[in-house]
Every structure is written in C-alpha cells, then in structure tokens.
Amino acid sequence: MALEDPDTNPNDKVIGSWLNTIDAKMLFLPAHNITMSCGTVTLDLARAKVLIVWNKRYQIYQLPKGRRNIEETMLSAAVRETYEETGYRVKPLQLNIATRATPAVREPGQGNPLVTDGFVSTEYLGGCLHEDPDAAGSTKTTFFYAATADSTAVPETDTQEEWEKLVPSWIDISDAATTLRFKGEVAAVMKAVEDARKTGLTIGV
Template sequence: MTTANRSLVFSDGFVISCGTVTVDLAASKVLLIRSRGTGECYLPKGRKDIGESLQDAALRETWEETGVHAHLLPVPITTRATVPTATAAAGGRMTNGVLKVIFWFVAAADSTATRDNGTQQEDEDFDALWVGWDEVRSTLTFEDDGQIAEAALVAAKATMR
C-alpha cells in the first residue's frame, strides 16, 4: 500500500478553533484578552460550532470573549483558498493529545466603542485590552500568537495605503 505525504486525523482527534486579530486602524491598537487567573495574554479565539462558518465562529468568539463587535477586514494576503475572505493563517497545537486547528482572520473594530457586558461563557474569565501595535508581540504570552499578530498587522497596514 502506498502512503501519501499527508496526515490523517479522525474527528475525535481534533478540534477546529477560529479567532481574530482585531485592529483599530485609526488608533493603531490590537485587541487582546488577558486571563484573570493566570495573567496570560492571548488573541481571542474558540471552538467552531457545528454548522457555523469559520468567519462567523471567529467573530462570535471575539465578541463572546471581549464584548467587542468586530467585522472582517479584507486584507491582501497570499492564500490557496478560493473564497473571497481568506484566513490570515492556520496553525495547529496539540492539547491533551488532541490537535487544535486554529483559523485566524483579520478584523477591525473601534477601541473607543462601549463593550457589551456579560458575553463570556461560564468558564471564561478574561479582561479585554487594547494594546499599541508596538507592544503586541511583547504582551502576548505565546510566540506563535505573536507571529500571527505580526503577520496580520502587516496585512492590515497594507489596507491603509
């Protein structure tokens, strides 16, 4: 039997997550979340629901975790996707033996707008914070989040030209 250069993961071996790198272009800020329990800082993301599009999941998770209403920002990035709104990146992490595939989107929002309260789920305990573009990488806890944010910022800034 011939083997192909690809991976096979059954449905109980992975989870699909979606998130955003949400920017306020006018204020040069990025939206992050900080865990009240650990102090770790992340980009907002979470699990995609059955029947939900990747884009809708990313925006819903951003709203749930931050109370911020964001919208997708069309950005000029290289992609192999055939859909008009492409992900900024897709990454994978292993957590407890389960592959977590994360689809990231670039989004925009107003950092001065009033946030909705009570949007977090019972097991979530985050503070939303807007961080200046120059501080994002050093504020995020995980290196891969910093790489995602940096790539998204390059793409977002290109829309300002």
C-alpha cells in the same frame, strides 16, 4: 481483484516515489481528535491598536478565539468568539491576503496558481497548530481572521460563558511582541498588519 495499471510513462518511477512519500506521511485523525478553533486579530487602524484578552486562568495575554460550533463557518465562529470573549462587535477586514484558496473566477490564461494573491477577501490570515492541553491526544488548529473595531467604544458586558475568566484589553500594536504569551499569535498580529498595509490601509496617524 486489483485494478490493472494504466498506460505507463517514463516518469512513473518519479511519480511513484512521490506518491509513496505522501502515503508514508499522510495521517488520518478522527474529528474528535481535532480541535478547530477560530479567532481574530482585531485592529483599530486609526489608533494602531490590537484587541487582546487577559486570561485569568493561565495568567497570560492572548488573542480572542474559541471552538467552532457545529455547521458554523470559520469566519462566523471567529467573530462570535471575539464578541463573547471581549464584548466587542468586530467587523471582518477585507485584505489582500496571499492564500492557497483559488479565486472563484479566473481570468483567461491565468491557469491554476499555487498561491493566489492580489485578491481582496476575508480569507483567514493563517493558523497556529499545537497539541490541545485541554484534550489529551487532540491536535488543535486555530485559524485567525483580520477584523476591525473602535478601541474607544464601550464593550458589552455579560457576553462570556460562565466558566470563562477573560478581561478584554487594547494595546499598541508595537507592544504585541512583548505582551502576548505565544509567538504564534504575535506572528498572526504581524501578518494582519502586513496584509493591511499591502492592501493600502493606513495604520495610525
């Protein structure tokens, strides 16, 4: 039996149209058709460099990233994958990142802003969405986090999976746009730089 409609109001038609639009565009994907990948934009702030990898399989430069393990947090996955693919133990950067996540504690009268800004956190910078070339019918979303490491340090070896053929490299941040294969990853680097500066961090000498 259908539920009875609650009390109506003058805006019912507008709200109904809005809900119908959401319903028409809403899509459910089962977990096996969603690939969740997590990676980092790792910066050496003092030397204005960013950590990338050379993918021998595809012959391209890209940011370090990989699939999340079951019950692993997204940030932990991003840090772990970066370590496995590059040999560097990176540290998450706390930045002033505008986000749609809500603050744990709200000041009186603050309400519920659509975008939370002005909070220093390790929230993700953003995400890249595309079809997963390794899994037919799957949508892949890669969440990138800001991190930092010393580009002069010697990376650990034998950290990659047996099938991975990746070579870590540090490049000048200014060369990211002409080096990275994907524009979305270039945008992730630029977002990390923007948020670092917004936080008050100095990049380069």
